[in-house]
Amino acid sequence: MLDRIGLSLWTQQSTAAAPASIPALYRRLGEDARLVESLGLHSLWLAEHRLWYDGWCPAPLHAAAAAAARTERLRFGTAMMLLPQHDPAALAAAARTFDALSGGRLELGVGLGYRDAEYDALGLRRDRRGKAMERNLGELVERWPAGADDRRRPWVGGMAPAAIERAARHGCGLLLPQTLTGERLAETVAAYRAAATGPARVGITKDVHVTEDGERATAFRDALRRHFAEEIGSWWALRGRLGFDQREGLERQLARIDECALVGPAAAVADALAEPLEAGVEFLLLRVAFDFVAADELRDQAVAVAERVAPLLAGERSAA
Amino acid sequence: MRLALEPAGAERAQPVAAARAAWAAGLDGVLLTACDALPAPLVTAAYVAATVPDLLVAAEVELGDRHPLEVAEEALTADQATGGRLVVVARPAAGAEDAYDEALELVRTAAVARPFAFAGERWRVPARLAENTDAHDELVRVMPPPARARLELWRAGDLPRVRHGDPAATVAALRAGRAEHGWEWAALTAPVAAAAELGARVRPRVQLDRLPDGLERHWEQTLDSEQRSER
Numbered sequence: 001m002l003d004r005i006g007l008s009l010w011t012q013q014s015t016a017a018a019p020a021s022i023p024a025l026y027r028r029l030g031e032d033a034r035l036v037e038s039l040g041l042h043s044l045w046l047a048e049h050r051l052w053y054d055g056w057c058p059a060p061l062h063a064a065a066a067a068a069a070r071t072e073r074l075r076f077g078t079a080m081m082l083l084p085q086h087d088p089a090a091l092a093a094a095a096r097t098f099d100a101l102s103g104g105r106l107e108l109g110v111g112l113g114y115r116d117a118e119y120d121a122l123g124l125r126r127d128r129r130g131k132a133m134e135r136n137l138g139e140l141v142e143r144w145p146a147g148a149d150d151r152r153r154p155w156v157g158g159m160a161p162a163a164i165e166r167a168a169r170h171g172c173g174l175l176l177p178q179t180l181t182g183e184r185l186a187e188t189v190a191a192y193r194a195a196a197t198g199p200a201r202v203g204i205t206k207d208v209h210v211t212e213d214g215e216r217a218t219a220f221r222d223a224l225r226r227h228f229a230e231e232i233g234s235w236w237a238l239r240g241r242l243g244f245d246q247r248e249g250l251e252r253q254l255a256r257i258d259e260c261a262l263v264g265p266a267a268a269v270a271d272a273l274a275e276p277l278e279a280g281v282e283f284l285l286l287r288v289a290f291d292f293v294a295a296d297e298l299r300d301q302a303v304a305v306a307e308r309v310a311p312l313l314a315g316e317r318s319a320a
Numbered sequence: 321m322r323l324a325l326e327p328a329g330a331e332r333a334q335p336v337a338a339a340r341a342a343w344a345a346g347l348d349g350v351l352l353t354a355c356d357a358l359p360a361p362l363v364t365a366a367y368v369a370a371t372v373p374d375l376l377v378a379a380e381v382e383l384g385d386r387h388p389l390e391v392a393e394e395a396l397t398a399d400q401a402t403g404g405r406l407v408v409v410a411r412p413a414a415g416a417e418d419a420y421d422e423a424l425e426l427v428r429t430a431a432v433a434r435p436f437a438f439a440g441e442r443w444r445v446p447a448r449l450a451e452n453t454d455a456h457d458e459l460v461r462v463m464p465p466p467a468r469a470r471l472e473l474w475r476a477g478d479l480p481r482v483r484h485g486d487p488a489a490t491v492a493a494l495r496a497g498r499a500e501h502g503w504e505w506a507a508l509t510a511p512v513a514a515a516a517e518l519g520a521r522v523r524p525r526v527q528l529d530r531l532p533d534g535l536e537r538h539w540e541q542t543l544d545s546e547q548r549s550e551r
Contacts, residue, residue: 069370120455237454
């Protein structure tokens with residue numbers, strides 16, 4: 001089971017809630033990668049955003065390259081790189097370079113991004129991001145290393161019909177968001193599998209915190225809520241109004257994130273992960289890394305996932 | 321004078337070996353350029369720096385074709401990933417020479433730790449497109465900041481290259497460059513196997529304005545002959 005679990009999400013943020021030395025965050029990425037590798041987990045995932053006060057990493061492959069040099073087997077993913085915001089030839093060159101240096105350890109995930117400010121800084125129209133995605137993904141897949149294992153093709157992130165169709169058509173994996181659950185999850189996986197021609201990998205991301213302590217669970221949920229209130233409040237805009245100015249919509253989103261977060265004892269987390277596994281999801285991207293999760297706590301979480309949650313999943317699988 | 325080793329030909333695809341050899345030889349840096357196997361030198365730089373301590377890692381980066389903001393972000397991230405040991409060496413991208421100066425100016429502006437706006441002939445940051453209705457920023461701030469006080473962003477001429485063949489000829493070329501153009505740095509294009517010779521025979525001869533004849537003779541009679549016999 002360990003080879004089907006990745007940990008996320010290294011963003012290199014130094015926020016108001018959790019200030020940190022940015023050089024130390026980059027140094028720690030290599031140390032964290034060594035630990036995650038030693039636990040036998042599949043991969044470590046970074047993310048991309050740009051032009052934000054907290055230093056969110058805009059070039060995850062460049063950050064991951066240093067950590068790849070310090071590891072031997074661990075794979076490195078992006079969830080997501082904002083493909084429409086990149087020159088596809090340059091991104092393909094970066095991906096090829098990373099892949100060659102690391103011995104084929106790249107799991108490139110691509111998504112749309114949604115902030116007008118990011119598109120505008122780069123001279124791009126956000127309302128054309130779908131078309132740009134289509135064009136850039138085509139070019140990226142075309143430039144993908146010849147002879148690369150099909151299972152190493154890029155992941156496409158999202159759950160909209162367009163994302164599913166696009167992933168299937170380009171022979172890419174599908175990486176689903178943490179808020180997709182229940183029947184909709186099963187339907188989405190089925191729709192993708194029906195449309196896919198290639199290897200058809202399906203993964204899902206889940207916000208996770210393993211703790212037997214009820215107070216710690218509550219503290220984590222509070223911090224998670226504050227974290228996403230900042231992100232959604234500042235970044236999600238609808239008809240000219242920011243998330244902070246749309247209290248109701250913001251609260252709805254926060255409630256949904258809270259509902260979907262898996263916070264509690266290892267057995268409870270493992271129980272909840274049975275849903276995506278039964279729906280046919282084969283890869284679990286467990287988000288244990290947040291700005292507010294301190295370095296030593298993050299190490300404990302990685303160990304808890306590998307040594308306490310994963311064995312329960314494996315047991316469930318063999319029993320099934 | 322400070323010296324970087326630049327691997328050439330097929331050895332460009334073995335940058336870790338080049339960096340280790342440069343460090344072991346007491347050189348100051350390694351210069352990485354794009355090759356077919358490793359077409360993104362800033363990614364290579366981040367990887368290589370993690371495999372050797374101390375060494376400055378210079379990466380030759382083409383400017384003028386893609387958006388300079390993207391290049392600035394990659395350079396700043398690679399600077400953090402190398403622990404502040406990155407030197408970006410800019411050169412014009414093929415076919416984009418006309419846009420080079422503006423691209424360099426934009427990267428230089430973007431790499432400074434404060435909000436900015438840029439209005440050039442080719443690029444405008446932020447673009448302030450009417451269609452991006454939820455973009456309201458007049459100035460943008462690129463992140464992350466440089467790992468040290470500033471990002472090292474050089475023009476190709478700041479890191480002149482000397483093709484190394486014979487140590488005496490390389491020493492002569494470096495001395496001439498220093499005397500005529502004030503060279504502070506140079507990249508020596510050389511086989512990785514020549515790194516030891518660059519560290520032992522070239523580097524000591526180009527630090528001072530002149531050395532007493534007796535010292536050079538001493539080196540020749542002791543160290544240099546010893547090195548030759550080791551081959």
